[in-house]
Amino acid sequence: xxxxxxxxxxxxxxxxxEILRGQFRERGLTxxxxxxxxxxxxxxxxxxxxERLAGRIPMAVIEGDxxxxxxxxxLAPYGIPVHQIVTGTxxxxxxxxxxxxxxxxxxxxxxxxxxxxxxxxxxxxxxxxGEQYRVVVISVTEGEDKPLKYPPVFTAASAVVINKVxxxxxxxxxxxxxxxxxxxxxxxxxxxxxxCSTPEGALPxxxxxxxxxxxx
Amino acid sequence: xxxxxxxxxxxxxxxxxEILRGQFRERGLTxxxxxxxxxxxxxxxxxxxxERLAGRIPMAVIEGDxxxxxxxxxLAPYGIPVHQIVTGTxxxxxxxxxxxxxxxxxxxxxxxxxxxxxxxxxxxxxxxxGEQYRVVVISVTEGEDKPLKYPPVFTAASAVVINKVxxxxxxxxxxxxxxxxxxxxxxxxxxxxxxCSTPEGALPxxxxxxxxxxxx
Numbered sequence: 001x002x003x004x005x006x007x008x009x010x011x012x013x014x015x016x017x018e019i020l021r022g023q024f025r026e027r028g029l030t031x032x033x034x035x036x037x038x039x040x041x042x043x044x045x046x047x048x049x050x051e052r053l054a055g056r057i058p059m060a061v062i063e064g065d066x067x068x069x070x071x072x073x074x075l076a077p078y079g080i081p082v083h084q085i086v087t088g089t090x091x092x093x094x095x096x097x098x099x100x101x102x103x104x105x106x107x108x109x110x111x112x113x114x115x116x117x118x119x120x121x122x123x124x125x126x127x128x129x130g131e132q133y134r135v136v137v138i139s140v141t142e143g144e145d146k147p148l149k150y151p152p153v154f155t156a157a158s159a160v161v162i163n164k165v166x167x168x169x170x171x172x173x174x175x176x177x178x179x180x181x182x183x184x185x186x187x188x189x190x191x192x193x194x195x196c197s198t199p200e201g202a203l204p205x206x207x208x209x210x211x212x213x214x215x216x
Numbered sequence: 217x218x219x220x221x222x223x224x225x226x227x228x229x230x231x232x233x234e235i236l237r238g239q240f241r242e243r244g245l246t247x248x249x250x251x252x253x254x255x256x257x258x259x260x261x262x263x264x265x266x267e268r269l270a271g272r273i274p275m276a277v278i279e280g281d282x283x284x285x286x287x288x289x290x291l292a293p294y295g296i297p298v299h300q301i302v303t304g305t306x307x308x309x310x311x312x313x314x315x316x317x318x319x320x321x322x323x324x325x326x327x328x329x330x331x332x333x334x335x336x337x338x339x340x341x342x343x344x345x346g347e348q349y350r351v352v353v354i355s356v357t358e359g360e361d362k363p364l365k366y367p368p369v370f371t372a373a374s375a376v377v378i379n380k381v382x383x384x385x386x387x388x389x390x391x392x393x394x395x396x397x398x399x400x401x402x403x404x405x406x407x408x409x410x411x412c413s414t415p416e417g418a419l420p421x422x423x424x425x426x427x428x429x430x431x432x
Contacts, residue, residue, distance in 0.1 A: 037253040037254045037255065037335070037337075037358075038253045038337045038358055038362055038365070038366060039253065039354075039355070039357060039358025039359045039362060040358075065365055066338065066365060066366055066367065066368070067364065067365055067366070067367050068361070068364050068365050070361055070364070070365065089338075089341075089342065089368055091307065091336070091338035091339045118338065119253070119337065119338075119365070119366070120307070120336055120337070120338050120339075121253075121254045121335065121336070122282065122305075122307035122334065122335075122336050122339070123307045123336075123338070123339065125305075126305065138255075139255070139357060141255060141355060141357040141380065141383070142253075142254055142255025142256075143255045145284070145286055146254055146255060148283065148284050148286070149254070149281055149282060149283055149284050149286065149335070150254060150282055150283070150335070151282065151283050152282070152305055164357065166386075167357070167383065167386055167387075170382075170383055170386050171383075
């Protein structure tokens with residue numbers, strides 16, 4: 001029997017992810033894996049989260065990008081540990097990359113770890129990183145049909161953040177249609193509407209995260 | 217010597233792409249491969265292109281999506297041949313998929329073939345489809361840093377379409393910074409600013425395509 005390489009790679013990833021999940025659980029660490037298209041606003045949501053939680057809750061971030069440490073630099077002002085993974089041409093983070101990153105990112109005392117994945121609404125769906133929560137971010141400018149057109153990432157999501165709602169007045173956009181599309185793919189997903197243009201606009205997201213770590 | 221599978225897959229793809237390129241050349245067919253993040257506006261740009269060219273220039277479209285034939289249905293009103301490839305979980309189109317699609321999409325008399333890739337700013341960069349022109353579409357809502365953060369797709373582009381410029385008044389967005397980022401990655405790329413909210417807004421794109429087939 002021949003096992004296609006894709007499946008072997010994913011099985012190997014899943015084994016490492018299970019080890020990570022056990023380590024996270026032992027430490028009482030809450031881990032969130034953020035997935036989205038490029039430019040949907042993951043880093044802006046993280047900035048708003050740091051404003052709300054950094055200093056109150058010990059937290060750390062792992063950034064994944066093909067190139068540059070621009071996202072890590074954006075989070076530097078908040079004084080939390082940030083580790084940047086530069087993937088080169090690899091289109092997703094995998095559990096092995098997280099395992100390596102954790103050798104350089106001490107987790108002692110940390111209660112919340114956010115992993116910002118490579119901007120890609122397809123490939124990260126297949127790679128379990130050992131997280132408890134997967135959050136998909138989409139921007140209202142991407143259109144209402146995205147959950148139907150990119151099913152895998154939505155079916156595995158704990159929460160779907162619909163970002164940039166401050167642009168709604170300038171778009172033809174049907175929010176009930178998008179919510180319906182999300183729930184057709186994933187009836188259990190929490191849907192949060194956000195804008196990062198003000199701290200208040202990001203509250204549904206920051207409150208949701210705070211509640212996950214009992215800090216609400 | 218062991219060749220990593222990734223390289224073998226890409227070498228096999230390149231061989232098929234070369235065969236396709238030869239066939240396209242023999243037919244005098246101009247082929248454009250459109251690549252972008254999900255929701256950047258590839259299909260809207262195609263709608264505007266069909267409005268401009270369908271009926272005047274014999275053209276055909278291959279649509280790539282993980283799921284649904286929604287994009288093919290959007291183009292149905294223009295009465296051109298459209299073939300939808302549904303990739304399932306595969307994050308890009310490859311040359312073999314195009315070869316198979318062409319068995320069902322008769323090219324006799326066709327002068328322009330547009331391939332709309334899966335919405336993904338990473339993986340399609342590695343897969344030559346035999347096209348003469350690769351066009352990357354980004355939306356102004358994605359931010360100015362995308363070329364620096366997703367280099368491979370930009371370095372291979374003939375043209376970069378900056379779409380949704382009608383939203384600029386509502387965004388903090390530095391167009392010269394984005395143009396500079398594009399040209400740092402790819403000094404030869406043509407940069408076109410578009411909006412699909414009016415036919416006039418899409419003119420830089422439709423004129424550029426028309427000029428490629430000598431129809432301007």
